[in-house]
Amino acid sequence: MRLLICFVLVTMLASSPSNVAAQSRRPVDLLVVGGSIVTMDGTRRVIEDGGIAVAGGRIVAIGPRAEIEAGYRSRQRITAAGKVITPGLINGHTHVPMVLFRGLADDLDLQEWLTKYIFPAEAKNVSEEFVRIGARLGLAEMIRGGTTTYCDMYYFEDAIADETAKAGVRGVLGETIIDFPVADNKTNAEGMAYVEKFVTRWKGHELIVPAIAPHAPYTVSEAHLKAVRAFSDRTGAPIVTHISETKRELDDSVKDKGASPVAYLDRIGFLNGKVIAAHVVWPQGTDIAILKRRGVGVVHNPQSNMKLASGVAPVPKMLTEGVLVGLGTDGAASNNDLNMWEEMDTVAKLHKVFSGDPKVISAQQAFELATIGGAQALHLEKEIGSLEVGKRADLLIIDRDTLNQIPLYNIYSDLVYATKAADVQSVIINGRIVMRDRRLLTLNETTVKSEARTLRDKIIKSLATPASSP
Numbered sequence: 001m002r003l004l005i006c007f008v009l010v011t012m013l014a015s016s017p018s019n020v021a022a023q024s025r026r027p028v029d030l031l032v033v034g035g036s037i038v039t040m041d042g043t044r045r046v047i048e049d050g051g052i053a054v055a056g057g058r059i060v061a062i063g064p065r066a067e068i069e070a071g072y073r074s075r076q077r078i079t080a081a082g083k084v085i086t087p088g089l090i091n092g093h094t095h096v097p098m099v100l101f102r103g104l105a106d107d108l109d110l111q112e113w114l115t116k117y118i119f120p121a122e123a124k125n126v127s128e129e130f131v132r133i134g135a136r137l138g139l140a141e142m143i144r145g146g147t148t149t150y151c152d153m154y155y156f157e158d159a160i161a162d163e164t165a166k167a168g169v170r171g172v173l174g175e176t177i178i179d180f181p182v183a184d185n186k187t188n189a190e191g192m193a194y195v196e197k198f199v200t201r202w203k204g205h206e207l208i209v210p211a212i213a214p215h216a217p218y219t220v221s222e223a224h225l226k227a228v229r230a231f232s233d234r235t236g237a238p239i240v241t242h243i244s245e246t247k248r249e250l251d252d253s254v255k256d257k258g259a260s261p262v263a264y265l266d267r268i269g270f271l272n273g274k275v276i277a278a279h280v281v282w283p284q285g286t287d288i289a290i291l292k293r294r295g296v297g298v299v300h301n302p303q304s305n306m307k308l309a310s311g312v313a314p315v316p317k318m319l320t321e322g323v324l325v326g327l328g329t330d331g332a333a334s335n336n337d338l339n340m341w342e343e344m345d346t347v348a349k350l351h352k353v354f355s356g357d358p359k360v361i362s363a364q365q366a367f368e369l370a371t372i373g374g375a376q377a378l379h380l381e382k383e384i385g386s387l388e389v390g391k392r393a394d395l396l397i398i399d400r401d402t403l404n405q406i407p408l409y410n411i412y413s414d415l416v417y418a419t420k421a422a423d424v425q426s427v428i429i430n431g432r433i434v435m436r437d438r439r440l441l442t443l444n445e446t447t448v449k450s451e452a453r454t455l456r457d458k459i460i461k462s463l464a465t466p467a468s469s470p
């Protein structure tokens with residue numbers, strides 16, 4: 001009798017309508033349900049009470065919550081009702097370990113700041129351990145602020161890639177090539193050998209895009225720049241560099257090479273759709289047309305350019321002419337943080353005051369620069385930058401219940417002018433939750449902070465002693 005009752009019960013359960021529905025729903029790795037989804041797709045669709053299904057690190061479905069819940073099931077769920085879901089932010093230009101030099105020297109122009117303080121401090125302190133500790137601090141800061149992809153240029157970039165992958169963050173990471181001895185490589189041959197191994201090791205990784213990073217046209221010779229381009233052609237590695245950051249760089253280039261930095265680089269056959277150029281504050285003549293024609297990605301760093309008084313890049317003109325433009329913080333030593341919310345707010349306001357036109361960059365355009373625009377500038381727009389089926393699941397869940405966001409009328413205005421980094425509640429990169437309800441899941445925040453503080457004391461001591469010869 002008991003057996004019969006059990007049999008009847010099991011049969012009833014198996015055929016109940018809700019269970020049949022559950023069985024037919026496709027299992028996925030993660031469901032994010034509820035909330036307003038700011039997709040940044042081609043039509044800039046915003047989905048109220050939306051849902052996202054994630055499997056294998058990618059978005060497999062996005063739409064109204066009811067539709068997603070009817071089609072998919074997952075043991076891992078995040079309820080985002082009342083919150084905003086956006087693509088992860090893209091910091092298009094950093095030197096991540098330089099967080100350890102944050103506040104070391106401020107209120108100087110680029111040349112004095114670099115040659116008197118930063119280069120000597122780097123010569124005495126940069127080691128593999130230094131970049132690992134700095135990278136962990138920078139990565140923790142970036143995750144907390146909702147940055148899911150960053151583009152970097154530094155030394156020991158292989159160690160930075162290792163820390164980035166462990167933290168679960170996406171990176172286009174460039175090993176520096178520069179014509180003087182630096183911490184990891186003493187000659188150009190050593191640098192090129194390092195980058196060869198580095199690119200071979202990381203190519204095809206789901207988070208890391210290994211790159212080659214010639215520092216600038218004024219610190220790398222023409223022959224070495226041509227070798228970089230040949231390396232990129234052979235391996236497919238992107239080229240991360242600085243171009244036309246200051247008026248002095250422009251004047252020197254015109255004097256020494258008879259052309260602006262952009263025109264010179266084009267003349268030697270360096271520019272193409274693999275190049276990611278930070279700054280471009282001083283384009284001349286046909287430079288913007290060249291950047292557009294060659295498909296170069298430009299990364300605008302308004303706060304760094306303001307702090308070093310480098311000038312104001314003509315970003316509205318670049319956008320009008322169709323140049324691929326993203327947004328970055330630059331290294332934290334010239335910013336002094338890795339906060340993309342501040343950068344968005346600044347880019348909109350700087351260009352308004354500089355042009356005298358409040359319409360010149362709208363809140364929506366500023367948000368584009370930090371998401372889909374950044375993806376285009378890094379040549380990764382097929383993978384990231386918007387929330388669409390097939391793209392990597394890099395997304396943020398943002399609290400909208402903080403005092404600084406109430407009341408809310410326009411989503412882009414709220415995101416660009418009112419949201420703060422601390423309002424980012426959860427961060428998902430490649431389908432993995434790396435911060436949940438403000439708790440970092442891939443980095444130990446206490447250790448990250450104490451290691452960085454210990455290094456600060458070493459850096460101060462090192463600067464009190466004369467430089468050792470390279």
Ligand SMILES: [Zn+2]
Nearest residue numbers: 242278330331
């Ligand atoms: Zn830089």
